[in-house]
Amino acid sequence: MSNDQTLQNVNDNSEQLTSTKQPSTSPGDGNSSIGRRSFMKRLGLAGAAALPVGALLTSQTRASAEDRDHGTRLNAGDAAIIRFLAAIEILETDLWQQYNELALGNAAFQQGLITLDGDMPTYVNQNTRDEFSHQNFLNAYLVSKSRKAVSLEPFRKLPSSQATGSNKTAKRLTNLMNLNVDTSWFLRYRLAGNPDFGDTFAQIVNLQNVPGIPNQDLPLPSDLTNGFQAQFIANVAGFHFATVEQGGSSLYTSFLTKASSLEVLRIVGSIGGTETMHFQTWSDKAGNAPSLMDSHNNVIFPELPHAPDPTPDGIDHSDPTDTNQIMPAPCKFISASLPLCSIIRPTSTQQAGAMATVAFFTTMGLFQGQSPGFFDFIASLAEEADAARRD
Numbered sequence: 001m002s003n004d005q006t007l008q009n010v011n012d013n014s015e016q017l018t019s020t021k022q023p024s025t026s027p028g029d030g031n032s033s034i035g036r037r038s039f040m041k042r043l044g045l046a047g048a049a050a051l052p053v054g055a056l057l058t059s060q061t062r063a064s065a066e067d068r069d070h071g072t073r074l075n076a077g078d079a080a081i082i083r084f085l086a087a088i089e090i091l092e093t094d095l096w097q098q099y100n101e102l103a104l105g106n107a108a109f110q111q112g113l114i115t116l117d118g119d120m121p122t123y124v125n126q127n128t129r130d131e132f133s134h135q136n137f138l139n140a141y142l143v144s145k146s147r148k149a150v151s152l153e154p155f156r157k158l159p160s161s162q163a164t165g166s167n168k169t170a171k172r173l174t175n176l177m178n179l180n181v182d183t184s185w186f187l188r189y190r191l192a193g194n195p196d197f198g199d200t201f202a203q204i205v206n207l208q209n210v211p212g213i214p215n216q217d218l219p220l221p222s223d224l225t226n227g228f229q230a231q232f233i234a235n236v237a238g239f240h241f242a243t244v245e246q247g248g249s250s251l252y253t254s255f256l257t258k259a260s261s262l263e264v265l266r267i268v269g270s271i272g273g274t275e276t277m278h279f280q281t282w283s284d285k286a287g288n289a290p291s292l293m294d295s296h297n298n299v300i301f302p303e304l305p306h307a308p309d310p311t312p313d314g315i316d317h318s319d320p321t322d323t324n325q326i327m328p329a330p331c332k333f334i335s336a337s338l339p340l341c342s343i344i345r346p347t348s349t350q351q352a353g354a355m356a357t358v359a360f361f362t363t364m365g366l367f368q369g370q371s372p373g374f375f376d377f378i379a380s381l382a383e384e385a386d387a388a389r390r391d
């Protein structure tokens, strides 16, 4: 989808919002004598009347508030939140685009992903599409509010993979060749601790300085001698997908308490929800990554915990670390004295906010090779976003 098309879509949506605005129906506005039946008719619901009047009035009031909100300018805090999110989505789009090219166009990488799930290449493609929509929407939204769109184009200088499928001459913003993949989310989402309470979690797989994409053509994973190479990279990618998306889930949630306008709150909550849908999918698929040995029989990827066997005796024998424990286990939230609750974690500014996200991606190796100007720019956006306070 082109930027122009997206801008057009945003404009179309704002027109629809305006056209749904209904006239005032307060008791003192002179219309009270029209009565309920006429009021329902005006709404075009005379025959349906499935909703109680109270619900209709409530939704009308809400729509009006949203209309008013869309017409107003963003305050500094809201603009900073959207600007940082636009930058992060541009970076996400860049990394997902690299994965997408190889998932669809490189046979060895594709086969490796399919070992994790037959639909993996399609899911990579869908996730990439979603990231394009996030970056395009957020920048168009800024422009619709008379704010400057965020551009990282001056920093697009990193090389591409030279493997078949990759757009080899394209310049990138992110580096997927030497990743330090934090896999601690695997245990964090299966146990009752929460980083916001100071809890820490071990890595389920140690993935330091490893590639998430092939840089050259490799034998197919089915090759008995050297097939492990492509499969290892696909395993790394499978975990990296979830690592990136759980970070996005926490980041968006960290902004919920900072947004001032209802519209920005709606944007943060709505896009954040899709980051969580991405994470949920990838956290399931990563559990299917097979153990691997190299050609010298050295284990290069460990066996993940087994899913529990069926329990005909009715006793729960499941280990919380098993691969199929993919729903977010209840954990500490708000106060350790409250009951455990199944939630996104962490969500504090310190653990999950903008600066924490930049540090997380930097440690991951995603920005390896980037210029000092890039780090200055992204850090300044992050500082301003973290400093946003709800009006």
Ligand SMILES: [Fe+2]
Residues within 6 Å of the ligand: 089, 092, 130, 131, 134, 248, 275
């Ligand atoms: Fe996104």
Ligand SMILES: [Fe+2]
Residues within 6 Å of the ligand: 092, 131, 245, 248, 275, 278
């Ligand atoms: Fe995402």
